[in-house]
Amino acid sequence: MYNRPPTIGEYLLRKLESYDIEHIFGVPGDYVLRFYNLIEQSPIQHIGMTREDAAGYAADAYARIKGMGAACVTYCVGGLSMVNAVAGAYAEKSPVVVISGAPGIREHGKDALLHHKVRDFHTQQRIYDEITVATALLDEPFTAFNEIDRVLDAVYRYKRPGYIELPRDMVDVRGTLHQRPSTGGHLSEPEILDAAVEDAVDFINRSKRPVILAGVELHRFGYQNKLLRLVEEKRIPVVATLLGKSVMPESHPLYLGIYEGAMGRQEVRQFVEDSDCVIILGAFMTDVNLGIYTANLDRARSIYATSEKITVRYHNYEEVMFDDFIDGINSPKLRKRRKPNLEWALPDTEPFRVEPNKPLTTCRLFPTPE
DSSP, X not given: OOOOOOBHHHHHHHXXXXXXXXXXXXXXXXXXXXXXXXXXXXXXXXXEOSSHHHHHHHHHHHHHHHSOEEEEEOTTTTTGGGHHHHHHHHHTTOOEEEEEEEOOHHHHHTTOOOTTOOSSTTHHHHHHHTTSSEEEXXXXXXXXXXXXXXXXXXXXXXXXXXXXXXXXXXXTOBOOOOSSOOSOOOOOOHHHHHHHHHHHHHHHHHOSSEEEEEOTHHHHXXXXXXXXXXXXXXXXXXXXXXXXXXXXXXXXXXXXEEOBTBTSOHHHHHHHHHOSEEEEESOOOOTTTTTTTTOOOOGGGEEEEOSSOEEETTEEEOSOOHHHHHHHHSSTTSOOOOOOOOGGGSOOOOOOOOOTTSOOOHHHHSOOOO
């Protein structure tokens, strides 16, 4: 028996489920009520919020914990209220899918003066073009499934927000089967990957004092175990950026603490900046992570690997996936180090003593070594 393709709204919900999204945060409104009805019938649970910006922040937090989050709001009065939350998610690489209802396509043709419309029908999408990795207006049944795949693929791959605008008269329209592969299939170019790994392994092996600087992307992509294996198998000390805090178990004997230039501990700063090979994995070189630009990291003594670029000193490598590179350098060709002496990194602080009659001050709550 011939099975008809799903509606655009049904397909969108199925794709969200395929990314293990089990909850959608949002505030209903008239332009998105039909899609809300589909949400209620789906396995995805809607979490109602009191404000759209709160829905954006909740979806951001959900994405950081679960891998991808989603928020669903109405047109302009809802979508524009989420801009600050989505912009923050973009800055910190949090994969949030924003689904906004919109006036119907038939209403576009009349150029009707509808409620919540700002300048023209495309104002909201143009704003989201600036704060997301991909946007789509689902205005054509033949391309709708492809457009959904394209946006979700970009959100998944780059760990940044994406935006899907769903006109109210397109929710129940049946689309055509997608014409391109769904998410996945992003592979490294084998020869370039081999060259990048060989260059990095040779550089690390020739170094005397390597150190890993671990960043937030290891969180976003779920690569904490890859980091832990590399650190333990090769006995390379590791520090974290401020944004990447907790990417490495903080009680681990090879963990030294936070590196943020002059804003961090002097011993940690000196250890990192004296290293002849700083292996930077998934870190953003922002003003905060660099201690308001007081960090001193020499590119000639650094490997810099993120989801967007791979650099070994002055050599840039394109078409190399972040996870392939991490797995590649943690190979038998990378020599295992002697266990380093890192006792100096342990803060010499006395155990906390309860003093009921003393006020709780900042200095007492956050004691630091002299």
